[in-house]
Amino acid sequence: MNSIETHLPNWLQRCADNTPQKQAISTPEIEWTFAEFNQQTIQLARQLSTLGIKQGSRVALLASNGVPFVVCVHALIRLGAVLVPLNVRLTLEEQLWLLRDVEAVALLSDAAYASRAAAIQQALPALTAARLQLETARRQVSLQGVAPDLHAPLLDEIELEATQAIMYTSGTTGTPKGVIITYKMQWWNAVGSALNLGHQADSDCWLLCMPLFHIGGLSILMKNVIYGIRIIVYEKFDAAIVNRAIREQGISIISVVAVMLQRMLAELDASQQRYPTTLRCVLLGGGPAPRPLLEDCASRNVPVVQTYGLTESCSQAVTLSPADALRKLGSAGRPLLPVQLRIVDKGVAVGPNQAGVICLKGPSITAGYDHRPDATAATIQDGWLTTGDIGYLDNEGYLYVLDRRSDLIISGGENIYPAEIEAVLLTHPDVAEVGVCGQPDPQWGQVPIAFVHLHAGSSLTPAELIAYATQRLARYKVPRSIYLTPPLPHNSSGKLLRRELPKLL
Amino acid sequence: MNSIETHLPNWLQRCADNTPQKQAISTPEIEWTFAEFNQQTIQLARQLSTLGIKQGSRVALLASNGVPFVVCVHALIRLGAVLVPLNVRLTLEEQLWLLRDVEAVALLSDAAYASRAAAIQQALPALTAARLQLETARRQVSLQGVAPDLHAPLLDEIELEATQAIMYTSGTTGTPKGVIITYKMQWWNAVGSALNLGHQADSDCWLLCMPLFHIGGLSILMKNVIYGIRIIVYEKFDAAIVNRAIREQGISIISVVAVMLQRMLAELDASQQRYPTTLRCVLLGGGPAPRPLLEDCASRNVPVVQTYGLTESCSQAVTLSPADALRKLGSAGRPLLPVQLRIVDKGVAVGPNQAGVICLKGPSITAGYDHRPDATAATIQDGWLTTGDIGYLDNEGYLYVLDRRSDLIISGGENIYPAEIEAVLLTHPDVAEVGVCGQPDPQWGQVPIAFVHLHAGSSLTPAELIAYATQRLARYKVPRSIYLTPPLPHNSSGKLLRRELPKLL
Known part of the structure; x- marks a missing residue:
């Protein structure tokens, strides 16, 4: 009998x-065909092999959205190595912590992050480091000064249970955890999405302008080769460039967060243009969408598809079909076919119209966190992942997300965990107590703010504390404002009541 | 960590x-919506539960293509029971052999096969038997005289490794073997097909006029609920009815064998009609297609997609994309994404343009035969299924099937195994030796003919022997002609040289 393991042909090779x-x-x-793309991947994989990267090696990647990042992702697949994409916005200290935690053996970086890579290498001299470059003349991605290993053991198959990537997320504890992303998760997520959105083998083209170091971006790279469709990758989001691509390049699907879509519509108005009918799906994720934005899209016939997902669910898990967009405005929709969803309150699954924690199960959901058995056991029971987010199902089974995990701040699509910011501020000797929460922001959705109770006699100013945080936290995590306050509100068991914090303003 | 088992929500329930x-x-x-279809399924599952049918029960189904068959398939899924669809063309003796071999506990039949079912029940009194009926007034499928078990343990999930069906095929030994068809195979086949042909979630509609007791028909029932698309089911193939449905009902995909397509085109000419552009895919399987038919379709812009597959591969495994239809006329195309293919000659995988046995691997390929460890071991090694069919790959990896397994006869899409017919003829006391092979036939592609060497002194006539076979073999297996001959040609090891038989004519 066959093993229960499932081997598929390498997805990019099959497209080629x-x-x-x-x-x-x-x-x-x-502009590469699948044959060219595959050839580039094989060349880079041979160079990576020379560096000693092999099956199971954990390889950190610090690069901007672009050709070197993309080719590197597929070259690591060819070697069976594990990708650890680094959020480029993190501070040096944050990145060093992750690299140590994941036990990375190598760090690959592109030209844009050369100086940061050098600083990392100085701090972690045992790490093998190499620079990815795009030789624009030859239009070839390579590792500077590394000869190819012509006998590199390249994998022809993908074993679905194998780990493709480890992606860090923080959660309520403030300590980042590495989410294990398997090929199986990528496959089922891609197939679930195609069964829901349809798949136009000949004409689909997906525009990618989200960070590749987040699951929302990385999962599009996998759809590229699972579906065998064209993708267009931009380094950064620029509303005018994206709108022109939609009009001129036959984009059929684009993934965005609310702030991007708002800018795209504003730019569309400014340039007095409309979207062509080739644009069949605007996937809107990364947190709750403002209702006026959804209504604006509906009035323009922009085919917005709201989604709900998280790193642990390999991007979208719940999606609102275009046909339901108006009837269920504000809903995140229904789970994709591979996903089962239930709402749990006080440990019990509850019925329609009752709020509770959103729990997910299925082959696109992670099996756990890297070397964190306790966190895994606390989050996943009997295959059900407790997201911590709050929501309810209506009578027809449509999900309404009331609140991302009660303390999560979503700022321009980036998740910010208050506990992580609090932990940093607490390292300042003058700080006695701190509470962080989100403040509504017209541009970013939310921004973090902090309430700080100082030790008696301290003369620390909010500006000094913000400067302190800026040295230790990625810029988007630094509190927009810091308020000095009396002792903070707690519940009877002493737990900080973050929801009460805004009342202190 | 999650178990490696993969549980999906019940597919029909999810559509509902x-x-x-x-x-x-x-x-x-x-005409049922998914909600109605699901409701019917649950009702029937509750009645089946009353009969004692439960998880793992092997349940034979003897019914024509129609509503009772379809609802029964899904009701068995709800109970976790194993479907054993009976080829309705088999003789009583052949069916009894299968029922004993598979150790069926129940036999469900529809009105069309009432008398055969009664004969089976008489021969196998331990078998639980019940009649499926479509109450046309209430438009409801039910079991005659069986109360529903309101506490029936209905499954909400599908475990992919579980067995959905056992489907019999003969092979070279002449003894039919039960191919184990898992949900996993159905899932991967459906997804592989959608990734290749595209998936139009809103508008696709698949016309089913192939026997549901073959994998080509049964797999469409699974695509119905995996894709969530509409299907139209006909009891029998009728060119005029099928052509009218294509013109008037928005059929986008239809599965046919060559003889059906020929009749459809003839009827189209006779009625001076054309196919609308909504028909985007005519899946042509069940054996080699005549080149003039393919050229005729090309000249009419009929979107023919040739496929190669077998029961063991859960229907199509290799498919020629519409884009390649003209460039690669005569090829069966390239393997679907989940399938790997190689050509093996003398135990070694060979390169392009070298003929050999077609071998397949992947999650849509069977893991083996029911209680036939020897046959399984002989057919599947390291996950690779040896089909026995002969073919080669061209320089671009396109499969050309030269010969179905050397001795296989394909007559109007039905597989006929010479060894099975030979075994029956050899039971006649006058027959000393017999060889069966296929003869080209303009209508059916092939028909079986037999060469018989009689014992000395016998006066048996071909007509008498045909009458003898007719009592013991399904009609399509009865030799069209029987030729009395001297001893038959053998190779040095004494094996019958079936390929030499036509020379005796």
Whole structure:
């Protein structure tokens, strides 16, 4: 009998075999067919092999959205190595912590992050480091000064249970945890999405302008080769460039967060343009969408598809079908086919219209966190992942997300965990107690603010504390404002009542 | 950590939850939404539970293509029971052999096969038997005279490794073997097909006029609920009815064998009609297609997609994309994404343009035969299934099937195994030796003919022997002609040289 393991042909290789001349990927620098893309991947994999990267090696990648990042992702797949994408916005200290925690053996970086990579290398001299470059003349991605290993053991198959990537997320404890992302999760997420949104093998083209170091971006790279469709990758989001691509390049699907979509619509108005009918799906994720934005899209016939997902669910888990967009305005929709969803209150699954914690189960949901058995056991029971987010199902089973995990702040699509900011501020000797929460912001959705109770006799100012935080936290995590307050509100068991914090304003 | 087992929500239930009002299935008798279809299934499952059918029960189904068959398939899924669809063309003796071999505990039949079911019940009194009926007034499928078990343990989930069906196929030994068809195979086949052909969630509609007791028909029932698309089911193939449905009902995909397509085109000419552009895919399987038919389709812009598959691969495994239809005329195309293919000659995988045995691997390929460890071990090694069919890959990896397993006869899409017919003829006391092979036939592709060497002194006539076979073999297996000959050709090891038989004519 067959093993229960499932082996698939390498997805990119299969695309190169099936449709070698089909356009695979475009960036401002290159346009590659699947055959070219595959060839680049093999070349880079051979260089990575020379560095000693092999099956199971944990390889950190510090690079901007672009060709080197994309080719590196697929080259690591060829070697069976584990990708650890680093959030480029983190501070040096934050990145060093992750690299140690994940026990990375190598760090690959592109030109944009050369100085940071050098600083990391100085702090972690045992790490093998190499620079990815796009030789624009030859339009080739390579590792500077590394010869190819022509005998590199390249994998022809993908074993679905194997780990493709480890992606860090913080959660309520304030300590980042590495979410294990398997090929199986990527596969089921891609298939679940295609069964829901449809799959137009010949004409689909997905525009990617989200960070590749987040699951929302990385999962599009996998859809590129699972579906065998073209993708367009931009380094940064620019409303005018994105709108022009939609009009001129036959984009059929684009993934955005609310702040991007708002800018796109504003730019559309400013340039007096409309979207063509080739744009069949605007996937809107990364937190709750403002109702006026959804109504604006409905009035323009912009095909917005709201989604709900998290790193642990390999991006979208729940999606509102275009057909329901108006009837269920404000809902995140229904779970994709591979996903089961229930609402749990006080440990019991509850019925329609009752709020509780959103729990998810299925083959696109992570099996756990890297070397964190306690966190895994606390989060996943009997295959059910407790997201910590609050929501309810209506009578037809449509999910309404009331609140991301009660303390989560979502700022321009980035998740910010108050506990992490609090932990940093508490390292200042003058700080006795601190509470962080989100404040509504017209541009970013939310920004973090902090309430700080100082030790008696301290003369620390909010400005000094913000400067202190700026040295230790990625910029988007630094509190927009810090308020000095008397002791903070707690519940009877002494737990900080973060929801009460805004009342202190 | 999660178990490696993969649980999905019941596919039909999920469709009923997601799109309750969407048209699910149409036949000349009924038109059901997914909510109605699901409700019917639950009702029937409760009646089946009363009969004692439960998880793991092997339940034979003897019914024509129609509503009772379809509802029964899904009701068995709800109970976790194993479907054993009986080829309705088999003789009583052949069916009894299968029922004993598979150790069926129950036999369900529809009105069309009432007398055969009674004969089976007489021969196998331990078998629980019940009659499926479609009450046309209430448009409801039920079991005659069986109360529902309101506490029936209905499954909400599908475990992919579980067995959905056992489907019999003969092979070279002449003894039918039960191919184990798991939910996993159905799932991966459906997804592989959608990734290749595209998936139009809102508008796809699949016409089913192939026998449901073959994998080509049964797998469409699974696509119905995995994709959440509408299907139209006909009891029999009728060119005029099928052509009218294509023109008037928005059929986008239809599965056919060559003889059906020929009749459809002839009828199209006779009625001076054309196919609308809504018909996007004519899946042509069940054996090699005549080149003039393919050229005729190309000249009419009929979107023919040739496929190669077998019961063991859960229907299509290799498919020629519409884009390649003309460039690669005569090829069966390239393997679907979940399938790996290689050509093996003398135990070694060979390169392009070298003929050998077609071998397949992947999650849509069976893990083996029911209680036939020897046959399983002989057919599947390291996950690779040896099909026995002969073919080669061209320089671009496109499969050309030269010969179905050397001795296989394909007559109007039905597989006929010479060894099985030979075994029956050899039971006649006058027959000393017999060889069966296929003869080209303009209508059916092939028909079986037999060469018989009689014992000295026998006066048996071919007509008498045909009458003898007719009592013991399904009609399509009875040799069209029987030729009395001297001793038959053998190779040095004494094996019958079936390929030499036509020379005796």
